[in-house]
Amino acid sequence: MPYDLVIHNGTLVTVNERFDIIPNGLLCIKADKIKRLEPLDPHQSLPAATETIDAGGGLVLPGLVNSHTHLPMTLFRGLADDRPLDIWLNKHIFPAENAHINPENVRWGVLLACAEMMLAGTTACCDGYFLEDQVAEALHTSGMRAVLAQGVVDFPAPGVPDPKDNISVPRAFVSKWLNRSPLITPSVFCHSAYTCSGETLKKAKALSTETGLCFQIHAAETQNEYRQIQHDHSTTPIAYLDRLGLLNENTLLVHCVWLDDADIELIASRKACISHNPESNAKLAAGIAPVSRLLKAGIVLGLGTDGCASNNNLDLFHEMDIAAKIHKVETNDPTSMDAKTVIEMATIGSARAIGLDHQIGSLEVGKQADVIIIDNRKAHQTPMYHPASHIVYSAKSTDVRDVIVAGRVLVRDRQILSLDVKEIMSEVRKIAEQIKMSR
Amino acid sequence: MPYDLVIHNGTLVTVNERFDIIPNGLLCIKADKIKRLEPLDPHQSLPAATETIDAGGGLVLPGLVNSHTHLPMTLFRGLADDRPLDIWLNKHIFPAENAHINPENVRWGVLLACAEMMLAGTTACCDGYFLEDQVAEALHTSGMRAVLAQGVVDFPAPGVPDPKDNISVPRAFVSKWLNRSPLITPSVFCHSAYTCSGETLKKAKALSTETGLCFQIHAAETQNEYRQIQHDHSTTPIAYLDRLGLLNENTLLVHCVWLDDADIELIASRKACISHNPESNAKLAAGIAPVSRLLKAGIVLGLGTDGCASNNNLDLFHEMDIAAKIHKVETNDPTSMDAKTVIEMATIGSARAIGLDHQIGSLEVGKQADVIIIDNRKAHQTPMYHPASHIVYSAKSTDVRDVIVAGRVLVRDRQILSLDVKEIMSEVRKIAEQIKMSR
Numbered sequence: 001m002p003y004d005l006v007i008h009n010g011t012l013v014t015v016n017e018r019f020d021i022i023p024n025g026l027l028c029i030k031a032d033k034i035k036r037l038e039p040l041d042p043h044q045s046l047p048a049a050t051e052t053i054d055a056g057g058g059l060v061l062p063g064l065v066n067s068h069t070h071l072p073m074t075l076f077r078g079l080a081d082d083r084p085l086d087i088w089l090n091k092h093i094f095p096a097e098n099a100h101i102n103p104e105n106v107r108w109g110v111l112l113a114c115a116e117m118m119l120a121g122t123t124a125c126c127d128g129y130f131l132e133d134q135v136a137e138a139l140h141t142s143g144m145r146a147v148l149a150q151g152v153v154d155f156p157a158p159g160v161p162d163p164k165d166n167i168s169v170p171r172a173f174v175s176k177w178l179n180r181s182p183l184i185t186p187s188v189f190c191h192s193a194y195t196c197s198g199e200t201l202k203k204a205k206a207l208s209t210e211t212g213l214c215f216q217i218h219a220a221e222t223q224n225e226y227r228q229i230q231h232d233h234s235t236t237p238i239a240y241l242d243r244l245g246l247l248n249e250n251t252l253l254v255h256c257v258w259l260d261d262a263d264i265e266l267i268a269s270r271k272a273c274i275s276h277n278p279e280s281n282a283k284l285a286a287g288i289a290p291v292s293r294l295l296k297a298g299i300v301l302g303l304g305t306d307g308c309a310s311n312n313n314l315d316l317f318h319e320m321d322i323a324a325k326i327h328k329v330e331t332n333d334p335t336s337m338d339a340k341t342v343i344e345m346a347t348i349g350s351a352r353a354i355g356l357d358h359q360i361g362s363l364e365v366g367k368q369a370d371v372i373i374i375d376n377r378k379a380h381q382t383p384m385y386h387p388a389s390h391i392v393y394s395a396k397s398t399d400v401r402d403v404i405v406a407g408r409v410l411v412r413d414r415q416i417l418s419l420d421v422k423e424i425m426s427e428v429r430k431i432a433e434q435i436k437m438s439r
Numbered sequence: 440m441p442y443d444l445v446i447h448n449g450t451l452v453t454v455n456e457r458f459d460i461i462p463n464g465l466l467c468i469k470a471d472k473i474k475r476l477e478p479l480d481p482h483q484s485l486p487a488a489t490e491t492i493d494a495g496g497g498l499v500l501p502g503l504v505n506s507h508t509h510l511p512m513t514l515f516r517g518l519a520d521d522r523p524l525d526i527w528l529n530k531h532i533f534p535a536e537n538a539h540i541n542p543e544n545v546r547w548g549v550l551l552a553c554a555e556m557m558l559a560g561t562t563a564c565c566d567g568y569f570l571e572d573q574v575a576e577a578l579h580t581s582g583m584r585a586v587l588a589q590g591v592v593d594f595p596a597p598g599v600p601d602p603k604d605n606i607s608v609p610r611a612f613v614s615k616w617l618n619r620s621p622l623i624t625p626s627v628f629c630h631s632a633y634t635c636s637g638e639t640l641k642k643a644k645a646l647s648t649e650t651g652l653c654f655q656i657h658a659a660e661t662q663n664e665y666r667q668i669q670h671d672h673s674t675t676p677i678a679y680l681d682r683l684g685l686l687n688e689n690t691l692l693v694h695c696v697w698l699d700d701a702d703i704e705l706i707a708s709r710k711a712c713i714s715h716n717p718e719s720n721a722k723l724a725a726g727i728a729p730v731s732r733l734l735k736a737g738i739v740l741g742l743g744t745d746g747c748a749s750n751n752n753l754d755l756f757h758e759m760d761i762a763a764k765i766h767k768v769e770t771n772d773p774t775s776m777d778a779k780t781v782i783e784m785a786t787i788g789s790a791r792a793i794g795l796d797h798q799i800g801s802l803e804v805g806k807q808a809d810v811i812i813i814d815n816r817k818a819h820q821t822p823m824y825h826p827a828s829h830i831v832y833s834a835k836s837t838d839v840r841d842v843i844v845a846g847r848v849l850v851r852d853r854q855i856l857s858l859d860v861k862e863i864m865s866e867v868r869k870i871a872e873q874i875k876m877s878r
Binding site for chain 2: 077078082084085112119281282283285287288313314318328331333334337377379380383385390396397
């Protein structure tokens, strides 16, 4: 029986437990799974396969995993930058969402996000937003993998005009998408402890627990949030969530910038995971998460970009570079956040954080074939001494040549096969014209 | 008389005094200069020209200016990352330089650097290294513009085995390159106050003063340097340089991370300029320069990448994004280092810092035609609300489509016309093999 797809003439950066790097590797795929992965014997001919991809001497990696996104916010990319956080949110982002987040616009925003992510080597993401059913439908047409959640807040939101439906709508979303597609896993997303009551948080967590799904929540992002939770509940944001029984191994805490030592111990002991979003945290001046201490405490960390209104891209290569550098300077230690650690955070770390590490996040036999090929015949990637260093400090998202998800080639030679990018860009430009007109 | 080159159908981001942005602009070039720059009247036909470039609705900018590089260090890109600074320098970089920096290797390293810079929209740079005559010869073949300086240290260096020649070699370099090419301006570069004696520093400054050239020096980069100068000279690095008479409007201080208030006042009062290298400073954990305070003091700041051993690239688009974000989070102010300020730093600011602002750094009639065109028909650049925001937070160096220096098209549709990139990459790979073998 021939393989469906064989990749050769590349260096396999496996991101397995030993971080094995296999020069001149062979990767064989059957259906949606990796079936074989080994050094290619120079005397050996290639195994029979329906399709063979020559990696051209490039790097072959597990697809990157973005552990925190708000996909439809591509529509607001660069709408309002360099503003104080409250003005940015209350005068720009919330009004734009109220006026322009509708099913049709969400569809185009998500398709644009998928195009951007795939061209940047991201094969899976974890999203939380409104009208998430439309998010799921659009994302599904791209062929990407995702953990998706309908957002929960205690005020009217797009698609949920009456907050008393803020649990029933996510419940319907979970019911619809549970076991519907092997590529889409539903999840539950509460926006935060300051936009949801304790009752709402507990109900949402119960919904995720019933079904064993990931529970996402923004937590300890800003100093204002920290102060408000201290004021309202006389404790830290993390301790408050724990008091409500929200922290366990299925909990994904997003941001975690404002933590004290007890918070870190609490997160570690409850085995909750964290999505680390350094660019968004920097751009909004939220702060720098204490990543070295979190890693030392044994907490699972994934890397995320956040939405395009606060970054302004969905580019995990860029995020890896900044993550590596910002923590070195913050801790005054050039050995912290080394390249290997950062790559793990953007692959297997994110996969663990969103509950998909049994399927994705590394190149290993039996795992899903989510694979990217990086073309390193570029001036800015020449010469190459160490593949891991190159991936973090030299490669760019635009060096990603091919993208495969569940064995299906979605990007070949930088052309997306599953989406019409020109049409998507054209439609989003029309929506942006409406957004401009309404301001 | 027809123009030599006319660019139309683009948004001109002039970076002039008023930061004028001209949608559907017209830019006319004759020989090496910008002759006309205005909105294109929709009823007007294009002026006659030998060559007309349709910018495709993209952004037309002044070429970016990299105010601090060590070009041949592309050879050491990624050689040793994530190491303590002293081990990185003494165990990896210095030995590699001693063993492998020779005229032939410098030539290939510089050609690679030029290819990388041009493809990233950088049209001019300010360099300091050893064997700088070879740097200049190689750079000159690329068609780029540069300020170049032979490095001065008080120990044996490549090309200057006897430190007693450490002023005569730069003097010969200056003599050779002064008024030799309109694109190359010689300069003088002392490595630092801890590798040069006071006498050496004064002699080197005198050489630059005789000829009115830019005097470059690494200054106040690390805490160790700060402590050492305090120990040896009982004052700060900046006050020590001032005591030697080294600070004036032709002085380019590189890094300036470790400054006290008096240092900032001193730099401002002497009108010395600063090259700000946030990525290198972060990666080596040197620290974060107090940029907001420097700008407030009225000091001219240019942006620079530093060499490829500590970044690991020569990409000013990446540098702009990090510069914007790192200072927001450092100062806890999301309005600091707004997109306009960052673009100015990478163009007119750098041009001022290296003494070329009468020629380059903005699109203005009478200035040199150093122009880049950014293709924004990309998913990650869609939609676009504000050009300045887009340049800093969304565009990538790989979106640069065309590059023009002194009216000459050096890059067309991402193909370099003046250099053979494949040959350069192949030669540098061979050198890298030798470097690997010798370790």
